[in-house]
Amino acid sequence: MTTEDAPLADLGRTVRALRREADLSQRELARRSGVPQATIARIESGRATDPRFHTVERLVRAVGGTLTVALPVEPASSVAPTTAPTSAPTSALTAASVAEVTCALPPVPHDDLRDTAGRRYPAHLDVWPVREPKDWPGAWWADWYNLPPPLWPLRLPPAAYERNRGHRDRRRAAERVRRDVRVRWVDGDGRPATTWRFVAELPDGTLLGELRAHERDLHLVRGDDGDWPRELVLDGVLVAAGNRRIGIGDRLVAAMTRRMDETGIGLVRTVVEEHIAIRFLSACGFRVASARPLAMALRRPAGPAPRPPRPP
Template structure:
């Protein structure tokens, strides 16, 4: 007995491939020559059996390929088979007896607007719970209004049409999800110098932390073994476009884990501006017995001409 291979979910696959290519239905229609109405019917499942040439044109428009495999017989049992839409460089996965393209599914497919329609697949839609979740709530940044005073009703979900903002948002999600932290041990560098880096899988550096151990016995005298080991935080640097993604916190957490491993119980640092809030959020407290960062500014009156020669 021959079992029928499970069919690929064309609607879900086309939506996922369109999102990967960052194309709206209208843009995909222009690139493929397939009417937008046909694309909408395929994605919604209303086109039960679209023509092969139609699917071929849609897949080619997003630089994908269609792979066909012939089933083989192993001991009287059919193995493999079927037709698969596959983007270049990505495999095909099957879950729960369903075949689908090996692309991430559209994350907001379950969201619907007021009339039950899906939000555009190539955009990033998200639910709206309070004004800060909605870009249309321009008034939320300046006024702390109770719900009964909101000038506009909040939608159940929203999305961002600006492509540059979309790209930055997706890039931020990738960095938050994929960055990892490791301690760097460099030949020739003193063992009392600590360095941690945060990087992406492709090796791109997104943050760095440096610290050093203080040798208290040199300052206060006595046997080195009686003084507790102490760390000074030299700096936590995070690339500007990757801030507020948890990179700095990940670097500091790695430092604290390493401190616990080698039984160092104290780390101190000098911060200013946003760095103060960052260290406070990570558990640092102002220590009165530590030196303070201080500055002396001399009065200088800028003159219109060059400085005197000193003659």
């Protein structure tokens, strides 16, 4: 097989993936690389099928990448030993040597979406399909979410995207955390065997969340030696600020329920006060136990008692 038979890399798709990784628009990449924006647009659309190598190198360097060309070398065992020099130059390649062009970057997730004019959406933005009015930020002002589609005053676009870079950076950071976070059971740290602890952390050890619980001894509660089932009391679920609402708390609770199944515990109880905690635990499957006692509190003044007025 010769190099002409080898599949060629999709340069346009690769450049779009580079721009997305660097979070650059075509105009910003053109300013950094010195390559005209029109040239970048032609490369990405496939209209510039054979750009100059120097042009590709400038684009890669502009996003902080490195362009590497590697050719596989035949193993020494497949080359017959020779005792006399040959007339072929040392840099010659055999017919079996094929250059393989690869791109380790993930592809642009919305690369197959098109707008109403058949154009691709900007590669560096986060694009999502629009199926109903709530998916379209351009319809936030319109009070027609509950109308049937025939009565919608505007036609929905195929997709929408967010231009705000700060919002985009926060969303991508949350995606990285959601992908990399791991939940593990903590054991052997000197706690009693009846206490449970799960932590959610990143590969570098950064702690993002924690769940603590303890087993409840019903023999002490009931005051007898009956054959009572094991119960668990959820002490709390904490998630670091800035990493909430991305599923870390759900994964901690799921890890707890899996261990409950493994140990034969079928009931977990807890007491909540804040509305956000009630909504979170309800989403995890908890239900209000109306037969339980009410939580009560007595609030006392924080400062010293006021002095009585002096007699006249």
